[in-house]
Amino acid sequence: xxxxxxxxxxxxxxxxxxxxxxxxxxxxxxxxxxxxxxxxxxxxxxxxxxxxxxxxxxxxxxxxxxxxxxxxxxxxxxxxxxxxxxxxxxxxxxxxxxxxxxxxxxxxxxxxxxxxxxxxxxxxxxxxxxxxxxxxxxxxxxxxxxxxxxxxxxxxxxxxxxxxxxxxxxxxxxxxxxxxxxxxxxxxxxxxxxxxxxxxxxxxxxxxxxxxxxxxxxxxxxxxxxxxxxxxxxxxxxxxxxxxxxxxxxxxxxxxxxxxxxxxxxxxxxxxxxxxxxxxxxxxxxxxxxxxxxxxxxxxxxxxxxxxxxxxxxxxxxxxxxxxxxxxxxxxxxxxxxxxxxxxxxxxxxxxxxxxxxxxxxxxxxxxxxxxxxxxxxxxxxxxxxxxxxxxxxxxxxxxxxxxxxxxxxxxxxxxxxxxxxxxxxxxxxxxxxxxxxxxxxxxxxxxxxxxxxxxxxxxxxxxxxxxxxxxxxxxxxxxxxxxxxxxxxxxxxxxxxxxxxxxxxxxxxxxxxxxxxxxxxxxxxxxxxxxxxxxxxxxxxxxx
Amino acid sequence: xxxxxxxxxxxxxxxxxxxxxxxxxxxxxxxxxxxxxxxxxxxxxxxxxxxxxxxxxxxxxxxxxxxxxxxxxxxxxxxxxxxxxxxxxxxxxxxxxxxxxxxxxxxxxxxxxxxxxxxxxxxxxxxxxxxxxxxxxxxxxxxxxxxxxxxxxxxxxxxxxxxxxxxxxxxxxxxxxxxxxxxxxxxxxxxxxxxxxxxxxxxxxxxxxxxxxxxxxxxxxxxxxxxxxxxxxxxxxxxxxxxxxxxxxxxxxxxxxxxxxxxxxxxxxxxxxxxxxxxxxxxxxxxxxxxxxxxxxxxxxxxxxxxxxxxxxxxxxxxxxxxxxxxxxxxxxxxxxxxxxxxxxxxxxxxxxxxxxxxxxxxxxxxxxxxxxxxxxxxxxxxxxxxxxxxxxxxxxxxxxxxx
Numbered sequence: 051x052x053x054x055x056x057x058x059x060x061x062x063x064x065x066x067x068x069x070x071x072x073x074x075x076x077x078x079x080x081x082x083x084x085x086x087x088x089x090x091x092x093x094x095x096x097x098x099x100x101x102x103x104x105x106x107x108x109x110x111x112x113x114x115x116x117x118x119x120x121x122x123x124x125x126x127x128x129x130x131x132x133x134x135x136x137x138x139x140x141x142x143x144x145x146x147x148x149x150x151x152x153x154x155x156x157x158x159x160x161x162x163x164x165x166x167x168x169x170x171x172x173x174x175x176x177x178x179x180x181x182x183x184x185x186x187x188x189x190x191x192x193x194x195x196x197x198x199x200x201x202x203x204x205x206x207x208x209x210x211x212x213x214x215x216x217x218x219x220x221x222x223x224x225x226x227x228x229x230x231x232x233x234x235x236x237x238x239x240x241x242x243x244x245x246x247x248x249x250x251x252x253x254x255x256x257x258x259x260x261x262x263x264x265x266x267x268x269x270x271x272x273x274x275x276x277x278x279x280x281x282x283x284x285x286x287x288x289x290x291x292x293x294x295x296x297x298x299x300x301x302x303x304x305x306x307x308x309x310x311x312x313x314x315x316x317x318x319x320x321x322x323x324x325x326x327x328x329x330x331x332x333x334x335x336x337x338x339x340x341x342x343x344x345x346x347x348x349x350x351x352x353x354x355x356x357x358x359x360x361x362x363x364x365x366x367x368x369x370x371x372x373x374x375x376x377x378x379x380x381x382x383x384x385x386x387x388x389x390x391x392x393x394x395x396x397x398x399x400x401x402x403x404x405x406x407x408x409x410x411x412x413x414x415x416x417x418x419x420x421x422x423x424x425x426x427x428x429x430x431x432x433x434x435x436x437x438x439x440x441x442x443x444x445x446x447x448x449x450x451x452x453x454x455x456x457x458x459x460x461x462x463x464x465x466x467x468x469x470x471x472x473x474x475x476x477x478x479x480x481x482x483x484x485x486x487x488x489x490x491x492x493x494x495x496x497x498x499x500x501x502x503x504x505x506x507x508x509x510x511x512x513x514x515x516x517x518x519x520x521x522x523x524x525x526x527x528x529x530x531x532x533x534x535x536x537x538x539x540x541x542x543x544x545x546x547x548x549x550x551x552x553x554x555x556x557x558x559x560x561x562x563x564x565x566x567x568x569x570x571x572x573x574x575x576x577x578x579x580x581x582x583x584x585x586x587x588x589x590x591x592x593x594x595x
Numbered sequence: 596x597x598x599x600x601x602x603x604x605x606x607x608x609x610x611x612x613x614x615x616x617x618x619x620x621x622x623x624x625x626x627x628x629x630x631x632x633x634x635x636x637x638x639x640x641x642x643x644x645x646x647x648x649x650x651x652x653x654x655x656x657x658x659x660x661x662x663x664x665x666x667x668x669x670x671x672x673x674x675x676x677x678x679x680x681x682x683x684x685x686x687x688x689x690x691x692x693x694x695x696x697x698x699x700x701x702x703x704x705x706x707x708x709x710x711x712x713x714x715x716x717x718x719x720x721x722x723x724x725x726x727x728x729x730x731x732x733x734x735x736x737x738x739x740x741x742x743x744x745x746x747x748x749x750x751x752x753x754x755x756x757x758x759x760x761x762x763x764x765x766x767x768x769x770x771x772x773x774x775x776x777x778x779x780x781x782x783x784x785x786x787x788x789x790x791x792x793x794x795x796x797x798x799x800x801x802x803x804x805x806x807x808x809x810x811x812x813x814x815x816x817x818x819x820x821x822x823x824x825x826x827x828x829x830x831x832x833x834x835x836x837x838x839x840x841x842x843x844x845x846x847x848x849x850x851x852x853x854x855x856x857x858x859x860x861x862x863x864x865x866x867x868x869x870x871x872x873x874x875x876x877x878x879x880x881x882x883x884x885x886x887x888x889x890x891x892x893x894x895x896x897x898x899x900x901x902x903x904x905x906x907x908x909x910x911x912x913x914x915x916x917x918x919x920x921x922x923x924x925x926x927x928x929x930x931x932x933x934x935x936x937x938x939x940x941x942x943x944x945x946x947x948x949x950x951x952x953x954x955x956x957x958x959x960x961x962x963x964x965x966x967x968x969x970x971x972x973x974x975x976x977x978x979x980x981x982x983x984x985x986x987x988x989x990x991x992x993x994x995x996x997x998x999x
Contacts, residue, residue, distance in 0.1 A: 079813050086808025087820060090801040090875065098827055098872045101842030102834060392730050399727045413980065414731045420976040420983075421738055422933045424953040425969040429737035431957060432744060432752045432966070439740060439753050448628050474734060503716065532831020534936050539957050549833040556837050556940070569834045580829045584822065 106573070109351075109566035112344035115336060118161045119148040121246065123340040131334045136327065142316035143280055147246050150187045150273035151253050153180040167561055168346060168356075169335040175326040182323035186316070187272030194275045197307050198300055207274055208266035210244075210297050211251040213237045217266070224264040231259060239292030243285070246277035282308045347567035371551075371568065378547045381462065382530035388470045389477040389526050390519060397481035397518070402490060412482075419475035427539050430468040434459040434540070460542030468540050473529055477522040480587075484518025517586065524583040528576055548572055604702050607652050611699040612645045618695055619644020622688055626676065643672075644692055651693060652700040665693035680761045738973055745770055745970035750963045770967035780964060783952040789863065790938075790948060791931040794870035798927045801871075802878030803920055807912075809879070810886040821879075828876035832936040839869050840940040859945050866942045870934060874927030881926060885919025885990060918990030922983050929979060 062071035116123055121144035129137040152158040162176030194201040201207075209217065212234065219232035234255035241248040250273050255265040281288070282305040293301060320327040338356055339346060346356065353369040354361050363369070396415070400408045418426065433439045441455045450456060458464055488511060496506035534549040541550070548568060555565035605611060620641040627636015647665055655661035666689035673685020698704055705712075708720045748767040749755050757765030774780045805824065809817060827835060843865040850861045889912070897907035935950045942948070949968065956965045 076813055079811060080815055083808040083811040083814045086811075087805045087814070090805035090824065091820060093801060094824055094827070094872060094875065097839070097842065097868055098835065099823065102830065102838035105834075105838040105841055392733070395723065395727050396730050399724070411731065413984070414735050416980055416984075417976065418734050418738060420929065420980045422929075422950065422969075422972045422976065424933070424935065424950050424957070425741065425972050425976075426737060428953065428957055428965050428969050429741045431961075433737055433740065435752065437751075437753060439744075442753050446628065447625065448633075471733065471737060503719075528829060532833060534831075534833045535954065539954070549831060552833050552837065553936075556840065565837065569831075569837060572831060573834050576829060576831060580822075580826075584818075 102573075106566050106570045108562050109347045109564075109570050110343045110345065111563065112339055112346070113342050114157075114161055114164050115339045116342045118152045118157050119145065119336070119340075121145075121249065122148045122336070126333065126337050126340065129333065129337065131330055131337065134330060136317075136330060137333055139315065139317050141333075142320050142327075144246075145320065146183055146186055146316050147250060147273055147277045147280070149176075149179060149183040150271070150276065151250050153184055154271050154273065155253065155257055163560075165335055165339065167350070167564065168339060169331060171326065172332060172335060175324050175332065179320065179323050179327070182319070184272065186314075186319055187274075187276045190275035190279050191272040193307070194278070194304060197303055200300060201275065201304075202270070204268050204270045205266050206297065206300070207251060207270045209294055210301070211237055211240055211248055212255075212265070214294075220264055220266055224267060231262065231264075234259060234265060237292065237294065239289060243288035243292040244278060244281040246281050247274055250274055250277045278304065279308050279314075283313065347563040348570075350564055351567040351571060371548075374546075374548050374551055375571070378531055378549075381465065381545075381547070382527050385466060385469050385473060385530045386477075386523050386527045388466070389474050390523060392470065393474055393477035393481055393522065394515075394519075397478050397485055400478070400482050401485035401488075415475050415478050418471070419479075423472060423535060426472055427468060427536050430464070430471065430540060431459065434464055434467065459540050460545070462541070462545040464540035464542070465537050465545035465547075468536050469530060469533060472536060473526045476525050476529060480521040480525060481515065481518040484521070485515055488514045521583070521587045524579055524586070528579050528583070532572060532576060605699065607649065607700060611652060611696065612648050614699055615648035615692070615696055616641040616645040618692065619647075622692070630676065644696075647692055648696045648700065651696045658697055661697065662690060662693040665689040665696075678760060680759055683761060741966055741969045741973060745966040747963060747966070752961070752963065752966070770964050771971075773964045774967045774971065777964070780949075780952060780968065783947045783949045786946055787932055787949040790866050790870060790946070791928050793867045794874055794931040795924050795928045797867065797871035798874035798878050799920060799924045802875050802923065802927075803882050803916075806879050806882035806886060807908075810883055810889070824879050825876045827873050832934075835873070836937045836940040839872075839937060843869060843941045858943075862943050862946045866938055866946045866948075869937050869941045870931035871927075873934060873937065874930045877926035877930060878920075878923035881923035882916060882919045885916045889915060915993060918986040918993070922986050922990075925979055925983055929976075 060068040062068050064071070122141060125141040125144040126137060129141065149158060152161060158176045158180040159173070162173040165176070166173035191201070208220075212220070213236060216232055216235040220234075223229065223231055234252070236248065236252060241252075250271065251265075254268075254271050254274075258265040258268045278301075282301070286305045286309055288301065288305075290298060326332050349355060349361060351371050353364045353372045355364050356362075400411055400415070403411065431438075435441070436455045436457065436459075438459075440458070441450070444450045445452050445455065458467070492510050492514070493506050496510040497503065501509065531547070532549055533547055534553060537545055537547045538550050538553075541547070549572070552565045552568050552572070555561045555568070620637045622644070623636040623638070623640015624633060625636075626640065627633040630636065647668075651661045651665065655664065666686045669685040669689030669692070670682045671685070673681035673683070673688070675681070677684065704721055705717055708717050712720070743758070744752065744754070746766040746768065747755065747758060748765050748769070755765055759765075774784075808814065809821065809824075814820070847858075847861045847865055850856050850864065851858060856864075893911050893915070894907050897911045898904075902910065932948075933950055934948075935954045938946065938948050938951055939954070942951070949972075953965055953968060956962055
């Protein structure tokens with residue numbers, strides 16, 4: 051049949067080969083379809099998928115130690131916790147600068163809070179030492195100012211560290227504050243000549259710019275003096291090419307003064323502030339969390355911790371998350387099973403009744419589905435509480451006495467009952483749509499071949515309804531495992547789920563990293579189930595109403 | 596109700612009367628507990644029900660007359676025992692007992708099972724229906740119970756003795772008045788009606804376009820795209836909410852600083868955008884479901900007759916998929932209208948919605964106004980449900996899919 055095609059390819063009406071013309075048409079069709087989808091896809095990707103990915107990324111993110119204590123982290127690299135001793139002087143020198151900068155930026159308490167998750171007690175260490183470190187800087191500042199009062203002026207520092215172009219632009223901007231503020235540019239080579247001081251000034255300049263102020267006219271931080279002294283001590287003759295000509299004598303004078311005095315012991319100063327600095331554990335924590343990424347939150351989320359002997363299980367009284375995950379899973383499973391037990395007969399009845407009757411009864415299933423979740427939750431609260439309707443009826447019927455009213459709310463029972471009710475329509479609807487497709491003649495055929503009603507149901511009907519059971523169960527389980535509102539309102543402390551813990555860490559304890567790690571695990575489970583659901587049912591086959 | 600002539604009528608004394616006596620004694624137990632004489636109540640109930648069965652089966656073959664008579668007699672008994680409420684309960688008891696009596700004595704209980712079915716099978720058949728009835732009761736009762744409680748004159752969450760006695764003083768509209776006058780409730784109500792419709796419009800317009808795109812025959816990566824678009828329904832709300840919390844707080848700051856918008860306005864924009872994402876899966880699902888049954892040759896015919904793609908979309912395709920779009924819109928609306936978690940995280944106090952207010956009300960200072968709000972919302976959901984059902988039927992009719 052193909053010899054004509056081989057001889058000369060088929061042509062479309064306009065003379066192009068048919069194959070090419072068809073490909074082009076197909077491509078146009080694909081592009082049109084994508085163009086229709088694109089706005090929504092972009093909207094969902096930007097406002098939903100990326101934010102969630104970004105949030106989950108917080109579970110491994112750990113920039114805070116690295117960003118707040120950059121010099122300390124560098125100095126700490128050579129320290130070995132196995133030595134059993136706190137690090138030596140150089141680390142404390144770097145810490146002094148870092149901590150003063152952090153205190154000025156009000157970051158030291160945040161860092162303390164972060165490290166406190168890993169090593170309780172660190173928070174107060176940072177909080178108290180912030181003030182002490184500031185004192186060190188002030189002493190150095192006073193000494194420098196004693197040599198030359200110019201050191202007290204912001205302009206002096208700006209002239210040393212800012213590039214000439216930036217200084218000119220900044221002076222012009224500061225005069226009338228019109229136009230946009232020039233971004234700070236560091237003087238070439240200064241970060242090699244005076245590394246610590248340059249780092250401190252850079253942080254200062256960024257902070258001043260953020261507040262819309264000129265770094266040159268802002269009051270300088272005391273830490274500059276400390277950092278400069280340290281720089282000059284380790285290198286008394288900084289490269290003159292990197293220094294501005296006007297300020298070079300000033301620096302030389304300071305350098306001479308620093309060389310003249312006995313070195314200040316930072317280690318002793320810090321140990322005097324707080325004994326915690328002498329403990330190996332403190333430094334171990336800082337070193338362990340100094341890399342920009344960490345598995346610490348995930349370890350925490352599964353009740354593990356980093357210990358001197360590697361990763362270990364937390365002490366029993368601190369193990370809460372595995373238990374909470376297990377409880378969430380177990381209760382979701384129980385809810386799914388009770389939904390199945392209650393939903394199966396109803397779906398069977400709906401599928402086997404006359405259309406008019408079943409449509410009427412369907413309304414009884416759909417009404418709860420359409421009723422606000424909070425209405426249903428408040429109804430259960432009204433029904434289940436100790437002075438509530440069910441207890442009142444039981445007392446009235448003398449089934450329980452007034453003192454022995456049943457506790458059915460603020461515990462697992464409350465969560466179970468309310469959530470089974472709330473999720474039941476999600477079980478009935480998929481079951482119904484599958485059962486509707488099973489011909490009733492099969493059952494009759496089985497019975498006429500001699501099967502008992504039970505055998506006929508179990509061997510013939512039930513296997514055909516399994517896709518419905520799968521779809522409904524996975525849907526209910528997925529919805530149950532991530533529930534927040536109902537457990538929060540009727541679950542008390544015993545009936546809450548992992549979602550409630552995540553919400554607690556996001557809004558109350560502010561341990562976002564741990565919340566993200568817990569969320570990532572939960573999402574992983576849900577996505578796995580979602581994938582299974584997609585394989586079994588296909589997402590396009592989800593039916594509503 | 597027609598009964599096949601070959602269904603044997605059961606024996607009156609051996610079947611109907613004993614069962615009726617059991618039903619009556621259960622009823623009598625309830626009355627007995629209320630009055631404090633349990634044994635007397637059980638015995639009296641059993642005797643009354645048995646007598647009713649005998650009288651109805653032997654002397655009153657006319658169903659309607661029998662049932663009205665039974666209701667009247669029991670209403671009288673109830674009135675003597677418990678006043679107005681007793682009379683109402685008596686009418687109900689009479690209607691139920693007379694129904695059971697006829698159902699048993701005429702053999703109607705065997706309708707629906709084959710004639711050859713054994714007694715056990717008949718029992719199971721009816722027991723199964725009773726079980727299903729109880730499950731339906733479990734589904735509906737919590738929602739229905741809220742309605743009378745909303746009219747409670749006291750600030751209680753349960754029935755007061757006055758309410759049970761059907762005393763008009765036990766009922767009042769004060770919780771509804773509070774709902775409609777207290778700014779703690781009117782403001783959230785207004786917010787809900789600002790946020791939900793706008794979020795719906797966004798999700799419906801984008802969702803319908805995308806659903807039409809997805810239903811074309813050649814879409815690269817269709818499965819993956821579908822999975823992404825459905826994901827807001829699957830991802831646990833708390834995770835969506837926290838993700839959006841960080842994203843929208845950044846976006847809000849940007850809008851306030853760079854665009855100079857007021858804090859209030861950006862707050863609404865944030866919540867509306869967040870809610871519209873949550874509504875999208877529902878629109879996609881319902882509209883794609885409608886498009887599955889859409890006859891593609893109709894658009895081709897339109898094109899053949901000279902209509903451009905836009906014209907054929909609005910004149911041919913749109914009217915046919917409209918029911919799907921509207922029910923998707925209702926789903927999106929109710930999703931936003933009923934949403935708490937995301938608005939708790941993304942919104943600020945000035946965007947407080949009705950569910951948010953209910954949530955805080957239920958968690959902190961539980962006020963009976965919540966029940967009035969709940970009653971209003973139940974009425975609202977009944978309206979929505981009716982609309983969706985009507986639309987579904989209309990859609991099926993339009994597409995000629997089912998004769999109902």
